[in-house]
Amino acid sequence: MTPQGAGWLPGGFRMGSHSHPGGQLVYAASGVFATTTEFGTWVAPADRVTWTPPGFEHSHRFYGRTDTRILAVPFEECGALARQPCVFAVSPLSRAGILALTGEKERSAEAARRVRAVVLDELREVPGEPLHLPEPRDDRLRAVTELLHEDPGREETLAGLGRAAGASERTLSRLFHADLGMSFQRWRTVLRIHHALFRLAEGESVTDTAIACGWSNPSAFIGAFTAVVGQTPGRYQAGLRGRGE
Template identity: 70%
Template sequence: MREAGRLSTTPGGAGRIPHGYHLDAHSHPDGQLVYAAAGVLATTTEQGTWVAPANRVTWTPPGFDHAHRFYGDTDARLLAIPADECRDLVLRPSVFAVSPLVREALLALTSDSGRSPDAERRLRAVLIDELVEAPEQSLHLPEPRDDRLLAVTGLLHADPGRGATLAELGRAAGASERTLSRLFHTELGMSFQRWRTILRIHHAVLHLTEGRSVTGTAIACGWANPSTFIEAFTAVVGQTPGRYQAELG
């Protein structure tokens, strides 16, 4: 997978990836797990973007077009899951919690170990069993198709900390607050506030990975009160910003 700090589109292997490296859209006939043992990974498909810090692993089923971007000095682990072994895993891109056993299995299966193909298959089976039971913890940000929603989400992508109300954003996009609220629920499956919170958490994860302070991250991502940011981050990511940042080292 690795060539002078770069990734190819082959579905397996390990490599140290520099901050900001982008792997263009591609697909595989097999499934793929991608794990950032250090750093942060963002995986994008037509269904949106998933962010995975080091306590999560991304899953892309066979045949899905997907792209990756890496943040921080990333220890990237890519593991192909043969198509005939994918039947018990979900049929959509997702992100799963990484238990200590899942982490060790991922590291072992993406390292040069000299194991036989049968031993590799048995270890993959253990990993798949663990992922089937693991909770989905998707830092998933769905992206709209409707032009009015695209205009609103585009404004927020450009400035995640923007404090405008949905009514104010609607005036800029030429749509009513009521219409936009309905579209967020019907097209994206969540409220405007929830979508904006996930967007901000995505950016917060990246800021923390780059070494910004918790308070500085809160302010940059639109929270006036750091304690409110800590509560929101913990609810979505599963650990406090300080704990997340401490574990990066």
């Protein structure tokens, strides 16, 4: 059975690799968490929800104190959402539904089904968020991405990383598009945004986060962060504090 419930989880808490016979929505009412599968990592900042379809092996890690809501979706209802894991923004209506279904109030199976149908219908109407970081299958590409995972702030060009990994810039550029569906620059930006979200959730300043994640100045970081997350890092961090962080 797919678990369902609510609770505060501490920063650094991990749920090891597992799968469920049904689908699962995990919502961060505050805080940040990452869901990882063989296809990559999806990061959900506050007011986002991750969707994991039935049967997908996945794990979770939580950053900062996270108000976590886990909603089980019966197998027969999973056709309403994507067949691949993804992250959705949460509307006020879907948020209310998730909070209601994971709260303490007891509901009949039919009442829960009706509320769940509203949540799924709301999520079906919104596009997935650009917070997915795909992981490569090619060994040459994996050698490069592992270097960047170890230090997202590395400033080397793709050519320089290629020399360290034993592959040419041209080959790696082609592999990023063919294997990961995005350019090297885009992949590195998403990686850095992931790490920025984690650092901000743990209380690091905007300036220190920008430097640690490889931006030359806070203004460049603020622009990149806002383009992906939809709000400035300062406003995002203030929202975390306002929700109990």
